Amino acid sequence: MATEAPPPPREGAGTDSGPARPTTEEFVEVQRSEEFGELRRTYRSFAFPLTVAFITWYLLYVLLSNYAGGFMGTRLFGNINVALVLGLGQFATTFLIAWLYSRHAALRLDPKGEAIKARMEGDA
Amino acid sequence: MSSLATAPALLAAGNATAEHRPLIIGLFGAFVVATLAITVWAGRQTRSAADFYAGGGQFTGFQNGLAISGDYMSAASFLGISGAIALYGYDGFLYSIGFLVAWLVALLLVAEPLRNSGRFTMGDVLAYRMRQRPVRTAAGTSTIVVSIFYLLAQMAGAGVLVSLLLGITSDGGKVAIVALVGVLMIVYVTIGGMKGTTWVQMVKAVLLIAGTLLITFLILLKFDFNLSDLLGAAATHSGKGDAFLEPGLKYGLTETSKLDFLSLGIALVLGTAGLPHILIRFYTVPTAKAARKSVNWAIGIIGAFYLMTIVLGFGAAALLSPETITSSNKAGNTAAPLTALEVGGGADSTAGAILLAVISAVAFATILAVVAGLTLASSSSFAHDIYANVIKRGKATEKQEMRAARWSTVFIGIVSIALGALARDLNVAGLVALAFAVAASANLPTILYSLFWKRFTTQGALWSIYGGLVSSVVLVLFSPVVSGGPASMFKGVDFHWFPLENPGLVSIPLGFLLGWLGSILSKEEPDAGKYAELEVKSLTGIGTAAAVKH
Numbered sequence: 001m002a003t004e005a006p007p008p009p010r011e012g013a014g015t016d017s018g019p020a021r022p023t024t025e026e027f028v029e030v031q032r033s034e035e036f037g038e039l040r041r042t043y044r045s046f047a048f049p050l051t052v053a054f055i056t057w058y059l060l061y062v063l064l065s066n067y068a069g070g071f072m073g074t075r076l077f078g079n080i081n082v083a084l085v086l087g088l089g090q091f092a093t094t095f096l097i098a099w100l101y102s103r104h105a106a107l108r109l110d111p112k113g114e115a116i117k118a119r120m121e122g123d124a
Numbered sequence: 125m126s127s128l129a130t131a132p133a134l135l136a137a138g139n140a141t142a143e144h145r146p147l148i149i150g151l152f153g154a155f156v157v158a159t160l161a162i163t164v165w166a167g168r169q170t171r172s173a174a175d176f177y178a179g180g181g182q183f184t185g186f187q188n189g190l191a192i193s194g195d196y197m198s199a200a201s202f203l204g205i206s207g208a209i210a211l212y213g214y215d216g217f218l219y220s221i222g223f224l225v226a227w228l229v230a231l232l233l234v235a236e237p238l239r240n241s242g243r244f245t246m247g248d249v250l251a252y253r254m255r256q257r258p259v260r261t262a263a264g265t266s267t268i269v270v271s272i273f274y275l276l277a278q279m280a281g282a283g284v285l286v287s288l289l290l291g292i293t294s295d296g297g298k299v300a301i302v303a304l305v306g307v308l309m310i311v312y313v314t315i316g317g318m319k320g321t322t323w324v325q326m327v328k329a330v331l332l333i334a335g336t337l338l339i340t341f342l343i344l345l346k347f348d349f350n351l352s353d354l355l356g357a358a359a360t361h362s363g364k365g366d367a368f369l370e371p372g373l374k375y376g377l378t379e380t381s382k383l384d385f386l387s388l389g390i391a392l393v394l395g396t397a398g399l400p401h402i403l404i405r406f407y408t409v410p411t412a413k414a415a416r417k418s419v420n421w422a423i424g425i426i427g428a429f430y431l432m433t434i435v436l437g438f439g440a441a442a443l444l445s446p447e448t449i450t451s452s453n454k455a456g457n458t459a460a461p462l463t464a465l466e467v468g469g470g471a472d473s474t475a476g477a478i479l480l481a482v483i484s485a486v487a488f489a490t491i492l493a494v495v496a497g498l499t500l501a502s503s504s505s506f507a508h509d510i511y512a513n514v515i516k517r518g519k520a521t522e523k524q525e526m527r528a529a530r531w532s533t534v535f536i537g538i539v540s541i542a543l544g545a546l547a548r549d550l551n552v553a554g555l556v557a558l559a560f561a562v563a564a565s566a567n568l569p570t571i572l573y574s575l576f577w578k579r580f581t582t583q584g585a586l587w588s589i590y591g592g593l594v595s596s597v598v599l600v601l602f603s604p605v606v607s608g609g610p611a612s613m614f615k616g617v618d619f620h621w622f623p624l625e626n627p628g629l630v631s632i633p634l635g636f637l638l639g640w641l642g643s644i645l646s647k648e649e650p651d652a653g654k655y656a657e658l659e660v661k662s663l664t665g666i667g668t669a670a671a672v673k674h
Contacts, residue, residue, distance in 0.1 A: 021667055024653040031656040039663055044576075047232045055393065058225050062389040065218060065371035066382040073370040078352030079359065083214055083370055090221045091427055097228055098423045102416060105236075110413065113664040120666050 022120050030120060039112040046104050054097055061086055145290065147478065151485035155331075156308065159324045159492070163312050166320035173522045176529060177244035177504050178407040179318035185414040187326060189421020192405050194325030195497040196223075196396075196422065197332055197429055198274075199281035199457075199490050200556040205430070206463075207456025209437020210449050213358065213368035215375055216437055218385070220430035222392030227426065229397040229568075231419040236412035237575045237662035238403060246403045247509035250570050250589075253654035254582040256518070260509040262589040266566045267400040267505035269593060270559050271498045272540065274401070277555035278498070279305060279544025282491045284457050285484060299545045305495060306541035312496040313503065313537075314530045321496045322408055328486075328493035333429060335486040339460070339479070340432040342467040343439035354435065357442035368441070384624045388557055391628030395560030398567030401501035412665050439463055454611075461487065499540070503533040557626050558600050565592030565631035569639045575662055578655050580643050587642030592635030599627035 022030075030036050064072055065083065072083035170176050183191070201223065208216030242248030247263030279302050286301045287293055312320055347354040359368040367373060375385035396402060406415045440449060440459040443466045452458045464483040468476030507529035512520040520528070547555075569588045573580040599622045600606065608618035609625070624630075643650075661667060 024657060027660045028653055028656040030660050036660065036663075040659075043663060051229065051232050054225065054228050058221075058393055059389070061221070062218075062386055066376065066385055069370060069372050069376060073366065079355040079369060080352055081369055084355075087214075087217055087221055090225060091431065094225050094228060094423060095427060098231055098420055101228075101232055102420055105416060109663075116660070117664040117666050120660075120664075 026120065030116060035112070036116060039109065039116065042108050042112065046108075047101065050097060050101065054093065057093060058090065061090055148290070148481040148484060151481055152488055155485055155489050155492075159312065159327065159489075162323045162327070163316035163320040166317065166323060167315035170315075170317040170319055173244070173508075173525055173529075175319060176317035176526050177404070177508065179322050181408060181410055183322060183408045183414075185409060185417025186421055187322070188405060188409050188414070188418035189425065190329045191322045191325040191408070192402065192418055192422040193425040193429070194327075194329035194332070194493050195401060195405060196426060197329070197490065198494045198556070199278055199285070199487060201430075201433070202332065202336070202487055202490055203281060203285070203457045203460055204455070204556070205433045206436040206440060207449070207453070207459040208374070209434065210440035210444070210459035210463075211446070211456040212374040213362060213364065213438070213441065214371050215373050215385075217434055218371065218375075218389070219392070220433055222389050223396070224423070224427050224430055226393045226396035227419060227423045229394065230402070231416065231423070233575075234397045234403070234571060235406050235415045235419050238571070239406045239409065239412045239415040240665045240668055241575075241658050241662045242407065244404070244407060244508045245505045246400045246567065246571070247505060247513075249658075250574055250585060251509075251513075252574065252658050253580075253651050254574075254585050257514045259582060259585050259589075260513045262586055263570075264505045264509040264514075266562070266589050266593050267509075268502045268536075269597070270398075270400060270563050270567070271502040272536075272543070273555050273559040273562065274399075275495055275498045275540045276543055276547045277559070278491050278495050279540060280547050280555070281457065282488070283544075284453055285461075285487050285491070302544040303541050305491065306537050306544065308492055309495045309499050310534055310537035312492070313499045313533045318404075318408060318500060321493075321500050322405075324496055325493045328489045329425065331486050331489055333425065335483055336429060336432045336436065339464050339467060339483065340435045340439075342479075343435055343443070343463070346439075346443070346467065351435075354438055354442055358438040361443075362441045362446060380623050383629065384626060387561075387624050387626040387629035390632060391557060391561040391564050391626050394564035394568050394628075394632060396563075398563035398571060399559070400505060400563075400567070401497045404501050404504060405497075411668065436460055436463060439467075443467065495540075499533055499536055502536050503529050506532040506536075558596070558605070561600075561626055561628040561631060562593060562596045564628060565596045565635040566590075567592075569632075569635040573639050573643070575658070577643075578652070578659075579650050580639070581646040581648050581650050583646035583648065584639045584641075584643030588635050588639030591638035591642075592631055595634050596627045596631035599624075599631060603627065 064086065072081065072086070074082045076082060076085060169180075172180075174180060201220070205216060205220050205223075208219060210216070238246075238249055241252060245263070246267055247260045250263045251259040282305045283298045283302055287298060290297075292298060292301065312324060316324070344351075344354070347357065355369055359365055362368045364373065375381045406418070409415050409418055437459065440463040444459070444462055448462060449456050449459050452462070461480050461483045465471060465476045465480040468479035470476050507525050511528040511532075512518065512525045516524070566589045569592060570585050573584060573588065602620050603609075603622045603625055604612060604620050605625050606612055606620065607614045608620040612620075
């Protein structure tokens with residue numbers, strides 16, 4: 001319980017009293033390291049193209065709704081038309097992408113990030 | 125709202141509710157008492173600033189996912205989307221898709237880095253590698269503006285709902301309801317802080333899902349679980365035929381309305397990851413992994429909920445006449461409760477009245493939980509960004525900071541009661557869409573540049589926040605939402621020159637452009653050391669493990 005805590009530091013993060021805190025120089029060194037470069041690449045090369053892809057797919061859907069009414073109104077079976085199937089398709093791809101990203105993060109990102117974290121907090 | 129008493133369906137609903145008014149008030153009361161008890165319990169454990177702002181940072185991914193869902197599924201989603209589907213068919217459904225897909229931006233780009241590099245507010249991350257005072261002032265301003273727009277929509281929704289349920293049609297009565305909502309939210313936040321608010325949101329999410337599930341089940345039961353039959357009945361009953369199941373009834377009328385829909389779509393999909401009351405929820409879990417897990421839970425819960433609103437909305441269209449849907453509220457905001465009444469057996473049945481009461485109590489709970497989250501986001505940002513870091517220049521004690529947070533909660537509560545009382549007849553959907561547009565224009569560009577672009581500077585951050593904020597608000601001010609349109613806030617005057625109701629199509633690209641331009645034109649060198657800290661922390665979580673109890 002903190003009654004008269006020391007003033008918070010200038011920036012928002014890192015008032016933690018837990019693991020030793022690395023210095024700015026150490027952060028710069030890690031940022032330039034091959035290992036961190038690979039972590040950054042593994043993250044960005046997955047998340048960025050996927051973001052572009054789902055936003056494009058969403059915009060395509062919005063544009064089809066706007067300008068391709070005839071196509072969207074095509075009945076597939078019963079009262080189910082293309083518009084409804086594509087709309088539900090947006091739900092399906094959202095669930096799918098969330099699952100794909102989480103699997104990628106757990107398999108490829110977490111181990112790399114944790115290794116760097118353990119070493120920096122350990123020897124800082 | 126004075127046309128309310130003349131509508132026969134509403135009279136029926138009114139009679140049904142009049143008989144069961146003790147039940148309705150009892151359910152409202154039970155929710156209020158239960159949540160106040162949670163708040164007092166949470167308040168006893170709220171000692172440090174980390175408790176107040178982030179609930180101690182020790183919620184699990186599932187708990188936070190539930191709370192995020194509770195924070196996000198506002199009255200606008202529950203009442204607004206089902207009402208929009210009931211009136212415009214397919215075009216109402218388009219809203220929910222934007223609201224859901226938006227979560228992928230949060231999952232892939234924002235939630236984890238934010239958790240790893242900030243502590244309490246959006247400003248923590250935006251100002252991390254910038255000059256603190258100007259950027260925190262900007263982040264705080266934008267947080268408060270976005271939250272107030274969102275708050276107004278919820279307050280107006282509360283007025284609509286309660287006037288339906290309790291038959292309160294007098295202006296004084298509605299103002300009293302808005303004041304009651306405001307006082308409750310001040311109590312939740314000042315006493316319970318983030319921990320109390322989180323639990324209230326979790327309880328509400330469970331109630332909302334259970335209530336929606338029940339009504340969805342009863343509607344599907346009427347159609348033997350045949351979705352195609354349900355859609356067919358909705359199309360026939362709406363009087364619009366096949367067009368009801370196709371895009372275009374609301375947005376396809378003119379070229380301008382098509383552009384408006386594109387603008388709305390972009391604002392919805394990019395707005396979520398810039399909403400301050402959503403962003404601060406990521407600080408309530410201990411790690412980035414838990415933040416990821418909470419977004420996954422939220423996507424599952426919110427997705428399932430929106431799938432049910434499809435049944436709810438088309439069910440309303442299939443079971444109620446268009447006149448019934450619009451009679452109590454022109455925007456269709458009461459379609460969900462009225463459908464509950466219908467599937468329960470109609471206005472004269474006890475089961476119908478009970479269902480109506482249950483669904484309305486759930487909607488009321490929804491409003492309370494969301495306004496609490498919004499108030500917390502604005503008061504946190506005021507106390508942490510503006511008071512502690514700008515006014516006190518980082519020299520405030522934890523005690524002073526928490527006192528500032530509580531007082532600003534009271535202040536924001538009073539302001540929103542006053543504005544809510546004035547705004548009770550405003551276009552609710554317009555206000556929510558505006559909040560999304562401002563968040564997408566001012567906050568999202570700045571967050572993404574801060575996290576991923578090493579040449580981003582203080583000037584770039586200020587240009588993107590203020591540029592996005594001012595352009596989106598000004599464009600709305602001169603749009604048909606405010607004047608010159610069929611559903612404008614001000615009747616009888618016309619000073620609009622911007623044709624679209626949603627400013628996103630212009631203001632979002634402008635926010636991104638200004639952030640880039642401000643950076644490349646600034647004389648200041650970006651702080652490479654600070655960016656190294658931010659980038660390494662955001663991807664590895666160094667230094668976050670200790671966001672623990674004191």
